[in-house]
Amino acid sequence: MTGSEATPSFRLAYVPGVTPTKWVRVWNERLPDVPLTLVPVAPADAVAALRDGTADAGLVRLPVDRTVLSAIPLYTETTVVVVPKDHVVTAADEVGVEDLADEIVLHPQDDTLDWESLPGRPALERPATTADAIELVAAGIGVLAVPQSLARLHHRKDLTYRPVTDAPQSGVVLSWPEDATTDLVEEFIGIIRGRTVNSTRGRGAPAARAKDRSAEKDGARRKSGTGTGKAGGKQGSGASASGKGARKASAGKPSGGRAAAGRNPRRGTGGSPGAKRGKPRRRS
Secondary structure, rough: HHHHHHHOOOOEEEEOOOOOOHHHHHHHOOOOOOOOOEEEEEEEHHHHHHOOOHHHHEEOOOOOOOOOOEEEEEEEOOOOEEOOOOOOHHOOOOHHHHHHOOEEEEOOOOOOOOOOOOEEEOOOOOOOHHHHHHHHHOOOOOOEEEEEEHHHHOOOOEEEEEEOOOEEEEEEEEEEEEEOOOOOOOOHHHHHHOOOOOOOOOOOHHHHHHHHHHHHHHHHHHHHHHHHHHHHHHHHHHHHHHHHHHHHHHHHHHHHHHHHHHHHOOOOOOOOOOOOOOOOOOOO
């Protein structure tokens, strides 16, 4: 099978904590003939997956290499600190970085928060992943600052979290290789940005425009035909109304002879309208 005959598909990479469900649902409704494949990637591998063609586009966290990748900002996440449920931090609704000064703050190797200066006291070793760091928090070894979606992803009954008001935040973007902005990438960009199916961009746009033009022509033809019928109907109704009016007028007015008889009832029915009766004879 040649490349031109191959069924088109779209591969979307995403990092932990990012939920692409709503966009995938719109894609499946709008392009049911083009399968979308989700490719989960670790934060550290996201850029490489886009550059080597493992995925056509990705929902990833900043930073990304802007020299080779395009990026559209989607949202920014609140940073929270994950602690045991009986930790002193839970007494407040939110905390500041200075409130963590005496804590051992774990810094996993897949951390995407851009700290100018790490808060708290460093652990002896850096956990390999956020999941490993969560296990250490549960063991009472330290606390962990992460984007809120990761705290939810790694939820445990014995742990909770609180927002950190002055911590750096994690930005999520849609990213793809700058030199590989295909029609399918444009289609997904349109979905991300909320474009309608009739947008001038994207794979489905030409077909949608052709469909619209066809619908407009059909509507014009129907309108033209219906208008003639209506006009004819109105003319026919007018003629009918005129005929009814004439019949009513005729029914309301007697004929000429009857009218004359009605005006002069003493006239004979067989005589001429203008004749006069003769004088009666005298009896002898």
